[in-house]
Amino acid sequence: MKTDIRYTHQALVEKCKSGRSSSQYELYELYVDAMYNIGLRMLGNKEDAEDIVQESFVSAFKNLSSFNYESTFGAWLKRIVINKSINYLKAKRIAVVPMEEHEFHLKDEAPQESEAVDLKKVKVGISKLPSGYKQIINLYLIEGYDHIEIGEVLGITTSTSKSQYHRAKKKLLEIINEL
Template sequence: MKTDIRFTHQSLVEQCKAGHSSSQYELYSYYVDAMYNVGFRFLGNKEDAEDIVQDSFIDAFKQLHSFKYQSSFGAWLKRIVINKSINHLKAKKVDLVPMEESEYQMTQTTETVIPDVKDISKIKRGIALLPDGYKQIINLYLVEGYDHVEIATILEITVSTSKSQYHRAKKRLMQIVSEL
């Protein structure tokens, strides 16, 4: 019998709300590695990712009363980690370069390329080599699954800037991967 993860962790979350530190540790232990990976993908720095994850857990436990089970605890926590990572990058002044609409015309492509398993490691290395602004867009869109409207809201940019940055990032990523 498959168990819904939201209900599996609901009792832990409720125990955390009641102040049980052992339940907090259990939730922390369950999610820390996954949240570190999210933070690291955005920040590209081990120490920054560790700091962001710790801050995210502290904030999550402080704001646990606002968690209403509209998603899983993990999805809620992941959103906190992503927002903190982006805010950290903004504080470091990692800016996206806005483009004028007339400067570049987007075209829709219907062709989907599925990378070979060997190419996945090249793609990961390529993403790591992207400039931080491009890395953000690629991570939000391809890895985390946000759409351009959500990315625009998160990064406080226009939807067209999100799309153009994604296109430029993808083009640069393909160039990097072809050189690896």
């Protein structure tokens, strides 16, 4: 018998929906570390990440009645954390780097063996990227969003997302090569 992953922790979620605070704490304990890591990658600041994670859990528990198992609880919560992080960055006016008048036509490139890069250098490189580039890299490479989803989340076009990703990747490689 195959289990549908969307119903992971269903019993716990249903107890939370009925108002059981101990179940809320159990869900919190299950997901807080993963959500903190997402917030930290998005915001780059420990305190801001902690605040966003707390706000996200409060929002999730307040709106738990709207959770209907179209995805896993973790995926639903992750989306809340990412949206709150992006809204926080927008409020701080950290904008995506503006796109120039022309568009880039990108191709998917398979990395060559000689292009293998140390993971530590990549992490350092990402941390040194401008905020807008860092957002695109985190959403696309780390969180797994596609360019259509990134466009919707950031309020930009798909082609802008693609070109920003291309520029961010180019800048990241420059930074890594300097390390």
